[in-house]
Amino acid sequence: MTNFPIDKIRRDFPILQRKVNGKPLVYLDNAATSQTPKQVIDCIVEYYSLYNANIHRGVHTLSQEATDAYEAAREKIRVHFNAKHREEIIFTSGTTEGINLVAHGFSKRLKKGDEVVVSALEHHSNIVPWQMMCEETGAKLRVLPMLPNGELDMNAYADLVNANTKLVFVNHISNALGTINPIKQIIEKAKTVGAAVLIDGAQAAPHIKADVQALDVDFYVVSAHKMCGPTGVGVLYGKKTWLEKLHPYQGGGEMIDQVSFEQTTYAGLPHKFEAGTPNICGGIAFGAAIDYMNTIGFEDIAQYEHDLLEKATQALLEIDGLKIYGTAKEKTSVISFNIEGTHPYDIGTIVDKLGIAVRTGHHCAQPIMDYYKIPGTVRASFAFYNTFEEVEALVQAVKKAKQMLL
Amino acid sequence: MNTIKEIQEEIVDEFSMFDDWMQRYEYMIELGKSLPLIEEQYKTDDYKIKGCQSQVWVHADFQEGKVVFTADSDAIITKGIIALLVRSFSHQKSEDIIAADTKFIDEIGLKEHLSPTRANGLVSMIKQLKMYAIAYQAKANN
Incomplete structure (x- = not known):
C-alpha cells in the first residue's frame, strides 16, 4: 500500500518520539494496549480543564455539558458498531467487566443440564467467568477445540x-x-438451537469494524484501550431483548428508578447496568478514539497492517529455527513465535534492550500454550502506526538475541 | 571461604569491566550455561517457584553447618542471575544468608530482573533461599 499517510499518523502519537534504553522506541505490543494519539489526549485534557462534572443528575451547566458529551460518545459508539438502539450500548470498565456482567446475568438463568460452549482460543478473561458461572449453576462447560x-x-x-446449548462464547x-x-x-449455528452468543471483540475492535x-x-x-482510547473503559453491546431480561450486575446510584427500604425498582437501559459514577472522561475519550480511527479508515488500516504482517512473517521465517504459532488463513497483525533452543523471556529481554517492546509469556491464554506444549511465546503485534523500518528493526533484534543466546 | 559480602563485591568488580549492557548480558548468558544443573530428582513441582514468565527450581542441603543451594531455570538470563545468587549465598551459614541483601544486583545493572512485577520467579526465589536458611537454623537450634 503506497498512499497510506504513515508519517502524518506517526506525528499524532507523542510517545512514538521517545527513546527506550537509548534506542528509538519500537512499540510492537499493540495487542496488549494501543498508544494514544494527541487528538484523544487533547480530549482528556479538555474534559478536566473545562467541564469535569458528575453526569445525569446535575442541573448546573458543567454537569449538563459533561452529560451531553458522555451521551454523544455513546451515540458515536452505537453508530460505529451499528447497534439499533443507544440503550444497547453499556459503558463498562473494559472487556473483562462486560463478560462478567453477562456471566452474572446468566448465572440466574442457567440450570443443571444446560451447556455452554467456550473456544480453546480464549483469553483467561473469557474462560474464568464462565467456569465460575458453571460452578454456580451446575451447567456444563464444553470446549470448542x-x-x-x-x-x-x-x-x-x-x-x-445441541438442544442443551444455552450460550456460546468465542473471541x-x-x-x-x-x-x-x-x-x-x-x-x-448457535441460533439454530436458540443459544445466545457472546463475542469478545477486544482484539478485533482495532482492526475490524x-x-x-x-x-x-x-x-x-x-x-x-486497544483502539487508541484510554484504559479503564469499554463497552458491552447487548441486544435490547437480552439486556432487559438480565439481572443487574451491580447495585448503586444511577441504576435505580425508585428506592425505599422495602423495595427498589431499577432504572431502564442502559443505566440499569451502569451503577455509580462511571469513567466519564474515559467514555468521552473513547468516542474521540473511535472518531480518530474512522478518520484514517478501517479498510486502509486493515490493508496496511496486512502488508506489515506479510513482510514481518516472511522476514522472521528466514531466521533459522524460528517457528510461528498460529498460521490461520485469516489472521490479524499478530506474530507469536519462538526460536528453537531459547526461552521467550530471554528473547523479550534482549530485544527490549534494543528498544523493541514485544510481549512474552503465555498471553493469558495458558490452554493454547498447553496445546502447543510450550511455556509461552514472543508476540509481536503491529498497529497502523508501525512502519516497515520497525519490522526490519524487530527482525535484526531477534537475530541479535538469537546470536547472543545460542 | 569468602563472606557473602566479599563474594558480592567480587561480582561487582567483575561486572565493572564491561562497557555496555550487551557484554553484561553475554556474560550472564555464559554464567547461565555454566551453572551446575539441579539434580533431575529436584526438578519437580515441589521445588518449583512459579513465575509467569520463567520458572525456577531451587534445592537446599545442609552440609557441615553450611547451606548448599542448587538451582535451575528454563530461561537462560534468569539462570544467569540465579548463578550469581547461588554463588553469593551457597556454602554460607544460615544466619549470614538470613542477614544478607541483594543490592549487588542493582550495582551490576540488572535491577529490573529483581522487580516483583517482572514475574520471572527471582523475587520468590530469594525469599525461598532465606526460608531454607531459616529452616536450617531452626533445625540446628533444636
Missing part, C-alpha cells in the same frame, strides 16, 4: 452444539495467535 494452525475446529463445533480474534474466527458461522446487526450477535464486548 482448536487445530494445529490456530484455527477453530468447526467440524467439532457442529457436533458440540472474534485470538489475542495469542491473531486468528480471525468465523464468528458469523458460529453465531448462525464489527456490525452487530449484520452479525446478529447477542453480546459483543470491547475495550477502549
